[in-house]
Amino acid sequence: MTLSLYVMRRFAKVVTQVFLIFFGIMMLIEMVDQLRRFSAQGLSLTHAAELAALNVPSSLYRILPLIVILASVAMFVGLARTSELVVVRAAGRSGLRFLMAPVSAALVLGVLAVAVMNPVVAGLSREYEAAYARLARGSESVLSISSSGLWLRQGGAEGQTVIQAARTDLDGTRLYAVTFLTFSPDGAPLIRTEAEEASLEPGAWALTDAKVWDLTAANPEVSARTEPTLRLPTDLTRERIRDSFGKPSAIPIWDLPAYIARIEAAGFSARAHRVWFQMELALPLLLGAMVMLAAGFTMRHARFGRTGQMVLSAILCGFALFFLRNFGQVLGENGQIPVALAAWSPPVAAGLLSLGLLLHVEDG
Numbered sequence: 001m002t003l004s005l006y007v008m009r010r011f012a013k014v015v016t017q018v019f020l021i022f023f024g025i026m027m028l029i030e031m032v033d034q035l036r037r038f039s040a041q042g043l044s045l046t047h048a049a050e051l052a053a054l055n056v057p058s059s060l061y062r063i064l065p066l067i068v069i070l071a072s073v074a075m076f077v078g079l080a081r082t083s084e085l086v087v088v089r090a091a092g093r094s095g096l097r098f099l100m101a102p103v104s105a106a107l108v109l110g111v112l113a114v115a116v117m118n119p120v121v122a123g124l125s126r127e128y129e130a131a132y133a134r135l136a137r138g139s140e141s142v143l144s145i146s147s148s149g150l151w152l153r154q155g156g157a158e159g160q161t162v163i164q165a166a167r168t169d170l171d172g173t174r175l176y177a178v179t180f181l182t183f184s185p186d187g188a189p190l191i192r193t194e195a196e197e198a199s200l201e202p203g204a205w206a207l208t209d210a211k212v213w214d215l216t217a218a219n220p221e222v223s224a225r226t227e228p229t230l231r232l233p234t235d236l237t238r239e240r241i242r243d244s245f246g247k248p249s250a251i252p253i254w255d256l257p258a259y260i261a262r263i264e265a266a267g268f269s270a271r272a273h274r275v276w277f278q279m280e281l282a283l284p285l286l287l288g289a290m291v292m293l294a295a296g297f298t299m300r301h302a303r304f305g306r307t308g309q310m311v312l313s314a315i316l317c318g319f320a321l322f323f324l325r326n327f328g329q330v331l332g333e334n335g336q337i338p339v340a341l342a343a344w345s346p347p348v349a350a351g352l353l354s355l356g357l358l359l360h361v362e363d364g
Helices: 002-037 045-062 064-081 084-090 095-137 238-245 256-265 271-281 283-298 307-333 339-363
Strands: 150-156 159-168 174-183 189-201 204-214 225-233
Touching: 002 045, 002 064, 002 095, 045 064, 045 095, 064 084, 064 095, 064 283, 064 307, 095 271, 095 283, 095 339, 189 225, 256 271, 271 283, 271 307, 271 339, 283 307, 283 339, 307 339
Parallel strands: none
Antiparallel strands: 150 159, 159 174, 174 189, 189 204, 204 225
């Protein structure tokens, strides 16, 4: 138990050091990039540091598996150079049993990253997007989503409603030149509503200068009516619309299952969100596989030589696994492979291959 606690503390210390090194480097790069990007606005150094502090955590979270394998390589090389691995084996502790401590630490780190760091990073990413939008477009400007405008969809007991707007404000709660097209549950169009402006209020859209057509009438134009103000019920909220503009990584892991259920009920595809959710659940296993991969190449005595080659091989294999995970994410989001296969196959395959390598090195 004492040896395991020592190894876990050693692993946590090295991971923290590597994490802080990457944080410092990425902060400097991000600050320079923000100063260059907003040079016309006269961005101050303090404001650039604030923007960098909001944006860097998301980048660090994405490369956490690479941080873990670099820290693992550094730890095992350090243990080999101080002959601590020799002492451990001389005491009768096998290499696989010795690895239980750092792998367990990596699993705990992965669980904490998903449970704690993921929501924090999601919140900081939203704050960064809002600050970036204010600087890039100004607080009073509107955002054009595409050449055809913004498209939304909301569900209800009466059916689906498709919303199309020419433009919107930054969080999508105020729409301009907007059209609401309501369909029955069997897909038949029922009502078309156009308005100059629509503002999102709790439970309803508040329309200004609206015109309503009953599409079930024989002549919808004859029966059309105009309303200075009109309220249309909605289940959309500011948070749901804002989240729909961003990536799945901008939604906290704890809110993701409910969010997936809501957007699927509204008729949207949530495949990208499902892939991301499964990948987050598989993150602890991936970090454990990274530790085992590093151990398979570097958990050896320094006198055996070729330490540099082994370190390079471990790092290259770690990078290959990282890019394979990203490639699987793309295939899963495009529907080329099942969601579970895209998320879980890279860490499972890496863990099994690393285990085979360790068995060959230790007992082969």
